[in-house]
Amino acid sequence: MTCHPIVRLGLASILALLCTPAAAQKFEQLAHTPQMGWNSWNSFGCNVDEKMIRQMADAMVASGMKAAGYEYLNIDDCWHGTRDADGNIQADPKTFPSGMKALVDYVHARGLKLGIYSDAGNTTCAGRPGSRGHEYQDALTYARWGIDYVKYDWCDTKGIDPASAYTTMRDAIRATGRPMLFSICEWGDNKPWEWAADLGHSWRTTGDIFPCWRCEHSHGSWSSLGVLPILDKQAGLRKYAGPGRWNDMDMMEVGNGMSEEEDRSHFSLWAMLASPLIAGNDLRSMSDATRRILTHPGMIAINQDRLGIQAMKWLDEGDVEVYIKPLDRGGYAVLFLNRDDVPRDYTLDWAFNGMKDDISGRAIDFNKQRFAWRDVWNGGSGSTGTVYTATLPAHGVVVLRLSPQ
Numbered sequence: 001m002t003c004h005p006i007v008r009l010g011l012a013s014i015l016a017l018l019c020t021p022a023a024a025q026k027f028e029q030l031a032h033t034p035q036m037g038w039n040s041w042n043s044f045g046c047n048v049d050e051k052m053i054r055q056m057a058d059a060m061v062a063s064g065m066k067a068a069g070y071e072y073l074n075i076d077d078c079w080h081g082t083r084d085a086d087g088n089i090q091a092d093p094k095t096f097p098s099g100m101k102a103l104v105d106y107v108h109a110r111g112l113k114l115g116i117y118s119d120a121g122n123t124t125c126a127g128r129p130g131s132r133g134h135e136y137q138d139a140l141t142y143a144r145w146g147i148d149y150v151k152y153d154w155c156d157t158k159g160i161d162p163a164s165a166y167t168t169m170r171d172a173i174r175a176t177g178r179p180m181l182f183s184i185c186e187w188g189d190n191k192p193w194e195w196a197a198d199l200g201h202s203w204r205t206t207g208d209i210f211p212c213w214r215c216e217h218s219h220g221s222w223s224s225l226g227v228l229p230i231l232d233k234q235a236g237l238r239k240y241a242g243p244g245r246w247n248d249m250d251m252m253e254v255g256n257g258m259s260e261e262e263d264r265s266h267f268s269l270w271a272m273l274a275s276p277l278i279a280g281n282d283l284r285s286m287s288d289a290t291r292r293i294l295t296h297p298g299m300i301a302i303n304q305d306r307l308g309i310q311a312m313k314w315l316d317e318g319d320v321e322v323y324i325k326p327l328d329r330g331g332y333a334v335l336f337l338n339r340d341d342v343p344r345d346y347t348l349d350w351a352f353n354g355m356k357d358d359i360s361g362r363a364i365d366f367n368k369q370r371f372a373w374r375d376v377w378n379g380g381s382g383s384t385g386t387v388y389t390a391t392l393p394a395h396g397v398v399v400l401r402l403s404p405q
């Protein structure tokens with residue numbers, strides 16, 4: 001903001017305050033632990049409407065997802081209609097005839113929060129109106145509707161500087177005064193982990209997910225990625241994550257076509273790596289197996305651990321990898337991943353494998369410190385005083401929770 005010099009002369013001290021806007025900040029405390037919710041894109045693409053979103057809100061409560069910690073119901077691309085004569089964005093009157101405010105009220109009445117989607121360019125990835133040049137106006141519209149979460153995409157942004165574009169929307173959200181979680185969706189193209197911690201609460205680290213184990217699914221000019229390719233792209237990123245700033249591995253594909261074993265591994269890896277847990281399946285018709293995975297209290301507790309330390313790859317033995325996540329009260333979660341297509345027997349002699357983590361400053365010498373472990377999915381227990389052996393299913397994981405003895 002600039003002021004006329006004469007005005008500045010007379011009222012310098014007062015106007016210094018008015019004319020120099022304080023540096024904007026994102027809203028803190030919205031994602032002290034990774035956000036949990038549901039998003040429409042993976043299952044519904046552009047087929048979103050208010051009836052389905054209302055049903056999903058009801059299913060989120062009835063299925064036990066809300067009780068397990070899922071909070072946000074996020075409408076992805078394609079809710080948009082056109083802008084009115086003053087440039088205000090409106091919901092598509094055919095698919096959202098009651099309007100966004102009514103939908104927000106419905107969702108809030110069930111103790112849930114509503115998220116919305118926009119894009120830093122002129123158009124969204126599906127060709128709906130983006131927020132470019134309308135950032136403050138759109139943020140204000142969302143705030144007036146009572147929106148709680150903004151996912152902000154990166155299509156149609158040729159020539160725009162990403163950090164500036166996301167700063168503008170961060171500032172626009174801040175200026176509304178309504179705390180809205182800001183989810184940056186820039187696919188990791190410009191290393192958002194290096195510049196987005198003060199802008200948003202999470203940033204996508206990769207392109208879009210696809211429900212497969214190790215495939216890449218080509219869409220011509222880009223491909224979507226299975227569980228293992230997304231996992232491998234997290235290398236080197238854990239130091240950027242922490243309370244309020246998460247590496248987002250994308251909305252989950254649990255219940256969307258992979259095997260139960262693969263779904264369990266996918267969910268466990270996202271939980272261990274402190275990714276936001278955003279379900280992407282149809283909650284109205286999910287199987288018991290899918291529901292049990294998504295609501296697993298032991299895995300959710302690991303993801304939502306107060307310290308917010310992302311797991312590190314501790315041991316790499318080719319097809320078997322071992323991840324470790326430091327937890328509150330001196331505990332740890334240890335995940336054994338079998339990437340292979342056949343089961344693998346695995347033996348870990350704790351005494352020969354110390355752990356040192358420069359990022360959290362934590363270390364373990366199992367000769368000096370003993371832990372009790374509990375198998376989070378299968379329920380067994382034991383101690384690090386004896387060698388651990390397990391048969392890891394093909395494409396499967398075993399997760400142990402260690403507590404100091």
Ligand code: GLA
Nearest residue numbers: 041076077125126153185208
């Ligand atoms: C991009 C995003 C997806 C989804 C679609 C919507 O591909 O990465 O998560 O939001 O756009 O068009």
